[in-house]
Amino acid sequence: MFKFGYVAVLGKPNAGKSTLINRLVGEKVAIVSSKPQTTRENIVGVANGKNFQIAFLDTPGIHKTSSFLDKFMMKNVRSAKSGADVILYLLDASKEVDESEIQSIQKMKSDGLNVVVAKSKCDKKNKNDFLADIEFSSETGENLDKLVEIIVQKLPKAKAPLFAEDEFTDKPTKFFVAEYLREATLKVLNQEIPHGIAVEIISFKDGHVVNIEADIVCSKASHKGIIIGKGGQTLKKIGTMARKSIEDFLGKKSNLKIFVKVEENWQNNPNKLTALGYN
Ligand SMILES: Nc1nc2c(ncn2[C@@H]2O[C@H](COP(=O)(O)OP(=O)(O)O)[C@@H](O)[C@H]2O)c(=O)[nH]1
Numbered sequence: 001m002f003k004f005g006y007v008a009v010l011g012k013p014n015a016g017k018s019t020l021i022n023r024l025v026g027e028k029v030a031i032v033s034s035k036p037q038t039t040r041e042n043i044v045g046v047a048n049g050k051n052f053q054i055a056f057l058d059t060p061g062i063h064k065t066s067s068f069l070d071k072f073m074m075k076n077v078r079s080a081k082s083g084a085d086v087i088l089y090l091l092d093a094s095k096e097v098d099e100s101e102i103q104s105i106q107k108m109k110s111d112g113l114n115v116v117v118a119k120s121k122c123d124k125k126n127k128n129d130f131l132a133d134i135e136f137s138s139e140t141g142e143n144l145d146k147l148v149e150i151i152v153q154k155l156p157k158a159k160a161p162l163f164a165e166d167e168f169t170d171k172p173t174k175f176f177v178a179e180y181l182r183e184a185t186l187k188v189l190n191q192e193i194p195h196g197i198a199v200e201i202i203s204f205k206d207g208h209v210v211n212i213e214a215d216i217v218c219s220k221a222s223h224k225g226i227i228i229g230k231g232g233q234t235l236k237k238i239g240t241m242a243r244k245s246i247e248d249f250l251g252k253k254s255n256l257k258i259f260v261k262v263e264e265n266w267q268n269n270p271n272k273l274t275a276l277g278y279n
């Protein structure tokens with residue numbers, strides 16, 4: 001019997017959602033960083049097994065909203081929830097349980113949603129006394145097989161997989177190029193600034209090598225200098241890191257030209273959000 005379904009992965013920012021999905025999909029579909037709210041929109045990552053196909057929906061972490069960008073992120077969370085066959089809710093084992101989270105899990109269950117609660121990061125010291133369905137680690141791989149088993153049991157029956165075997169996501173190449181550059185920026189820069197940046201691909205010319213021009217958009221003039229760094233050192237570091245991920249992903253050489261632009265308060269500018277694909 002074959003099974004197929006959509007599984008929305010929910011949880012607080014930093015719970016380990018993107019890391020788990022990348023691990024199960026076997027491709028890097030979602031960027032990961034130690035900074036909360038790295039994921040901004042839903043990304044489908046497809047995992048295949050002998051008798052199943054799971055389309056995971058990576059979601060931005062559940063958080064309080066203030067800007068239009070925050071609202072966009074939470075709209076993504078809601079739509080993932082309503083379209084999913086199963087909700088996989090991650091609770092970080094290394095953090096204490098949060099009452100509001102427990103309430104929202106109970107609410108989803110009483111709304112009749114098919115919820116699996118899993119504790120992530122079980123390789124770390126357990127500070128979470130919630131009785132979850134399973135605990136696992138994406139780092140060590142512990143219990144990943146069991147987690148998949150639990151999910152597959154809850155999936156609906158299907159005649160065949162929906163996605164072709166080599167189709168592991170629903171996003172276009174350009175999306176990943178932008179995300180890898182955003183990831184490199186998040187990794188190289190510390191605190192605060194990351195939430196204020198976005199990446200816009202200005203041109204993407206595929207050939208023997210790929211020629212890419214991209215803007216790193218930041219919200220304050222003072223951030224521009226920090227992103228560029230003394231003598232351009234920081235931007236160079238960002239570019240080198242991003243190019244490596246992009247080349248691994250595309251499987252060919254690339255030229256990456258990066259510009260840093262200041263767009264004050266772009267997170268609340270509907271036109272800019274549309275241009276960046278956040279709508
Ligand atoms: N020790 C440990 N760290 C993890 C594990 N899974 C994720 N992380 C780390 O937790 C941080 C947040 O992960 P991420 O997948 O971006 O979380 P998301 O915001 O829920 O998507 C990153 O620094 C990851 O490397 C795990 O199983 N064990």
Ligand SMILES: [Mg+2]
Binds near residue numbers: 019038039059060061
């Ligand atoms: Mg994420």
